[in-house]
Amino acid sequence: MYLDWSETGRDYFVIDIETDSLEPTIIWVMCSRNVLTGETYEYTDYNEIRDFFRRNKDAVFVGHNILRFDAPHLANLVGIPLSVRNCIDTLVLSTLYSPSLSGGHSLGAWGLVLGREKIEFNDFSRLTDEMVTYCHRDVEITTELFIKLIKVLAKIKFTERSIWIQHRLTVLLDRQQRNGFYFDGPRAVDFYRMLRTREGEIADEVHQVFLPERVLVAERSMFKKDGQPTSIYIKDRERYFLDEDPISGVYSAFEDVEFNLGSPKQRIDKLIELGWEPQEFTEKGNPKPFDKGKLSPSLEKFLADRPVPEVELIAKWMSINGRANMVNTWLEAWNETDSCIHGTLFVADTLRLRHQKPNTANIPGVRLDRDKHPVRGEQGYFTYEARDLWTARPGRVLVGTDASGLELRMLAHYINRADFTKQVVEGDPHQFNADLVGITRSEAKTLIYAIQYGAQDRKVAKMLGVSISEGGRIRTMFLELLGLKDVMDAAIKEQQNGRVELIDGSKVICPSPHAALNYKLQGSGARVMGLAAILLEQDIRREGLDSLKVGDIHDEWQYDVDPNDAERHALLSVEAIRRAGELLQLNVPLGGEAKQGRTWAETH
Structure with a gap:
């Protein structure tokens, strides 16, 4: 259907609709083009649009963002039930080809690449001849883009399966975004205020421990040639502490400087001064004491080995400050109308998912004690309380599913020992x-x-x-x-052509030989979870379960489920991960664990 499109014997139509807005109430026009014959059509009447799809019920329909825009709105406004089974999305193909494509994935950007610019047009309040011309041009660009991307993907040797997975995953993630993750906004506001209050209290404690340091500002002459005091000397006497030498006529100006907790550099300098030896660094080589919502492993280890009170204070402030900043981004994204957060997901370079508005991938896990019980409150850096804000809709439960040791299992697959x-x-x-x-x-x-x-x-x-x-x-x-050397050498050899191959036949751009193995393992894990999510969704629909996908965080899913369906959903979710591994012919069995609870703190 994808790579062999010209040999299927089916008609392929590129389509595009123009509407009154991004959340439309009307479709003004739909234009189409037969990819093989070049014939073009335009329809401004809903009955004509329905007739077109009726006549071409066995065809494949191509569009730029067709899965997230054209298809849903044709269904809602015209009653045309387009399915991912008979749609090809050039935006999906573009993203699969190069997630971080220079210039972006918009049709306008591709039009420039293809030498066929989009027409400037902005009036979508009514149907005009200019709008129809604009729509036809978009169809022309999309047609050329479809042919080009299919040729490029075939040349790079993407597999049919990899494109199949990405199309269905796009639909699934769009549905997840529309569902939204239920969020306890009022409780989050109270939690945020408490965190900021506690942050300030800890800052006061820090400043009592680290008293202001008297530092040299400058050394200057006290007098001018005529023996009169200099103007700067007079000013410095008012604002600095002076150490004056009347014989030489020179003074030193000092000021008391407080330790600035808000300065990353000062925090790092102070931690190193107190004995921390950083092992984690930014791309520019700067130490990282705090990353992705939690203390860095080397700082955690330092605190465990040598519990220096001053270091504990700074670490506590960083954790609570980071937690408060994180909760603030959640409140900014919270939709008070439906009490949900509708985060955005998109594909990273490894084909792993990235999260925006807010970033739910960097929420630290709940801290556990030695008996695996959650540590609440300040002792647990409020990790439990933070996740506890993400919950199920009233009367429902969350079911969280984690793949077991996915990254190591992917490594075991390739080592095959x-x-x-x-x-x-x-x-x-x-x-x-x-x-x-x-x-x-x-x-x-x-x-x-x-x-x-x-x-x-x-x-x-x-x-x-x-x-x-x-x-x-x-x-x-x-x-x-x-036996890791052979796996690494093979990945590096693949990378010499600029890409590495993932488990489903995707070929991802890899920037360096050092990154080759990581891209292969991380990307392959993502493809396993993508296929597993599709299989689970098929099972949910086949069995009629009331399950809403609300979270997809690397090797973890969160679903908002009717309590009567929770046990069955949990069973199917773990089974989907196992089946995905078998379908992708892994050399290692996959598994997972599912938990039920009222909140995310209980299900992960």
Whole structure:
């Protein structure tokens, strides 16, 4: 249907509609073009539009953003039930080809690339000849774009399955965005105010511990040549502390500078001064004590090994400040009309999902004690209370499903080594790896993820606290004994052509050899979860379950479910992950875990 479109024997029509707004009440015109014959049509009457689709019920319909705009509004306003089964979306093809495409994915941007610019037109309040011409031009551009993208994807050797998955995933994610995740806004307002109050109290404690430091501002002459005081000397006496030397006629000006908690640089300098040795850095090489809504692992470890009170205060302030900032973005995105947050999802370079308005991928998990019980309040950095704001609609429950150890299972698939696979599925893969190379379990766990993200000898040495040569020896031994070297070398070889292949046959652009393995594992995991989500949605519809998809966070789903359907939904969700692995012919079985609860704090 996609790559072999010209050989299917079916008619392919490019269509486009013009409406009165992005949330339309009327369709003014629909234009179409037969891709094979070049014949064009225009319809301004709903009955004509219905006749067109009736005559061409076996055809395939192509459009730019057809799945999220044209098809839903043709269904709502005209009664035309277009399905993803007979639609091809050039916006989906464009995103699959290059998620971060320079210039963007709009039809206007592609028109410039194709040498066929969109017509400037802005009056959608009524039907005009100019509007019809504008619509025909969009159809022309979309036709050329469809042919071009299919040729490019075929040349790169994308598979039919990868395009099939992306189309259905687009529909599913659009439905999720329209559903929205129910959010307790009034309680969030109270929580936000409490966090800001506590943030201020901790700041006061910090300033009592770290008293202002007297720092040198300048050294200057006290007098002019005629013996009169300089004007700057007179001003400095009013605003600074002066250390004057009447003999030399020189003074030093000092001021008391408070420790500025709001300054990332001052926080980092103070933490390093107190003994923290950063292991996480930004792309520019700056230390990262706090990332993705939580303390960095090296700072967490430092606090656990050496609970320095001053460091604990700064860490507590960062956590509560970060939590308050996060809750503020949720309140900004909260729709008071339906009490939901309708976050935006789009595809990242690895084909993993990214989240905007708000970013729900960076919400820290609930902190647990040694007995796996949630730690509430300040001791748990308010992680439980934050997730507890995301809930099910009244009278319903949330069902959360997590894939079990997905990234390691993807690695096990590519390594395809029976003893390692057994440990990943049934045992302790990190202890297995530690025993292979003679390091601790904690070091092995850190090492395997670091290597996946491209860590080289120097980075490994710093992480393990050894020399660069020893770090290189451990890294080489780890790669060779585990069989990871062959997998990494294969990924790097693929990357030499600019792309790496994912488990479903997608080919993603990869920026560097160091990133090749990470792109392959992360991207393949995303494709597994994408296919599993589609399978689950098919099961839900077939069995008539009352389940609304509200969250999709990497290897986790959240559904808003009727309590009577919750148990069945949970069972089907785990089964969908297992089936996806089988359909993609993984060398390792996949599994998952599903939990029911009233809020996100209870289901993940």
